[in-house]
Amino acid sequence: GAGVSQSPSNKVTEKGKDVELRCDPISGHTALYWYRQSLGQGLEFLIYFQGNSAPDKSGLPSDRFSAERTGGSVSTLTIQRTQQEDSAVYLCASSYDRREAFFGQGTRLTVV
């Protein structure tokens, strides 16, 4: 596609359930990023993938969060045993090398 695609756009889940968020980056982009944006807040770095290098997971807030990137393209962010404080917009972005990042529309996660 022309841009970064994220699905679902909205997700409501019950506390304690697992969720998977998907990101389709722009074709050919080598770097893929996940950020979290809580209501009215800035962007909190979660993880990035660059080519075949080991991902930088330094921003993941707990071991309930994990992410993978298959075949250097699609990425999935998984949150296990969701908590109410996980409610936020999860943004995915991709870039070619160190150029500007292109962001998706985000997935709005609500944990009830």
Next chain:
Amino acid sequence: AQKVTQAQTEISVVEKEDVTLDCVYETRDTTYYLFWYKQPPSGELVFLIRRNSFDEQNEISGRYSWNFQKSTSSFNFTITASQVVDSAVYFCALSVSGGFKTIFGAGTRLFVKA
């Protein structure tokens, strides 16, 4: 460690006023990249500019201009003759050359009133 500070949480101006959004960054790296992004009410972040640490030339793009000063670790953004469509949250960001991790400031919410 890297850090980006946008001290202005919210700014409100009247249309046609000039407005400057401040950004101060911290890094020990000598090679780094600075960015500005705009997040309109629709929510999708839009890239505005990228600057590397070796290029201190100021840049102008239409009504937008950027002032990069390494001496004060600042990368400020000025909108001239603001318009209602400029209303958005603006984020400054920093990426160091050793990795791809890009750190964002907390953002400045700009309100432009007609």
